[in-house]
Amino acid sequence: MSTTLLPNPGLGTFRLKGDTLKQVIHDALAMGYRHIDTAQMYENEQDVGAAIAESDVPRESLFLTTKVWHDRLEPASLKASVQESLDRLGTDYVDLLLIHWPSPEDEVPMADYLNALREVQQAGQARHIGVSNFTIAQVDQALDILGPEALLTNQVEVHPFLQNRDVVAHCxxxxxxxxxxxxLAVGKVMEDATLKHIAEDHGVTPAQVALAWTRARGVVTIPSSTRRDHLAGNLSALDLTLSEDELEAIAALERGERIANPGFAPDWD
Incomplete structure (x- = not known):
């Protein structure tokens, strides 16, 4: 199991914008979150940057992730898009820069965009680089291109109903x-009988059980919430230890329920 430089948990910001997002970031940073995850496609980098600028937490104490969208993978466009992201975020660098999705139908060759990604890193605009939504074969191809230790992470969908075991183990x-x-499978974990039963035994919520299970698998998690109590609960969930029997019960919830599956997705494992 790999160790990580990524603070766990991170704060996911998908679908959050404006003053709501800024308040969430202020609340999360006050609670001790230090990892913020955004993306060009979320159209909220400027709000993320504004919230960070307003915060008392120094930039160097934060771990900031953004992602390059699949329509900006041609090398010159990728590099320009990164500068645009940095300008919106109000920072000279991100801690982690990801390819959000592999190029659909390999329209842009992987070697082209990954070498551009590495050049962005070498220029000091990203401390670490990685990928998102890559299959096992694509991870191997990426490492063949860049070298065995070049990538920090593969960010993929993981929840009790889509456990992505092969991809997790391979990475x-x-x-x-x-x-x-x-x-949290967009809230579906809250309705599951197994997770509810385990949660009752521990005096926690099903969401906290799902996050504790994720941590037990060695996976960094980036839940999103607009509520202070949920933000606090997500943080404390990582102190919850589940028994082997409980972990096995959650493992049995796998049903291949993929939520993020756009038409340009790769052929999943």
Whole structure:
């Protein structure tokens, strides 16, 4: 299992914008969150940057992630898009820069955009680089292009109903951290009888059980919430230890329920 430089949990910001997002970031930073995850496609980098600028937390104490959208993968466009992201975020660098999705139908060759990604890193605009929504074969191809220790993470959908076991195991075997997005399956974990039962035994919520299960698998998680009590609960969930029987019960919830599956997605494992 890989160790990670990624603070766990992170704060996901998908679908959050404006004053709501700024308040969430202020609340999260006050609670001790230090990892903020955004993306060009979220159209909220400027709000994220404004909230960070207003915060008392120094920039160097934060771990900031953004992602390049798949329509900006041609090398010159990728580099221009990164500068645009940095300008919106109000920073000279991000801590982690990801390719958000592999190029649909390999329209842009992987070697072209990954070498451009590395050049952005070498220019000091990204401390670490990684990928998102890459299959096992694509992870191997990426490491063949860049070298075995070049990528920090593969960010993929991980929750009790889509456990992505093969991808998680393979990334760990290749030294990559796995970052799991949508860890609460857009709220569906709250309705599951198994998770509710385990939660009752521990005096916590099903969401906290799902996050504790994610941590037990060695996966960094980036849940999103607009509520202070949920933000606090997500943080404290990582102190919850589940028994082997409970972990096995959650493992049995796998049903291949993929939520993020756009038409340009790769052929999933």
């Amino acid at each position: 760990h075997s290749r030294g990559l951290t796995v970052t799991g997005y949508m860890p």
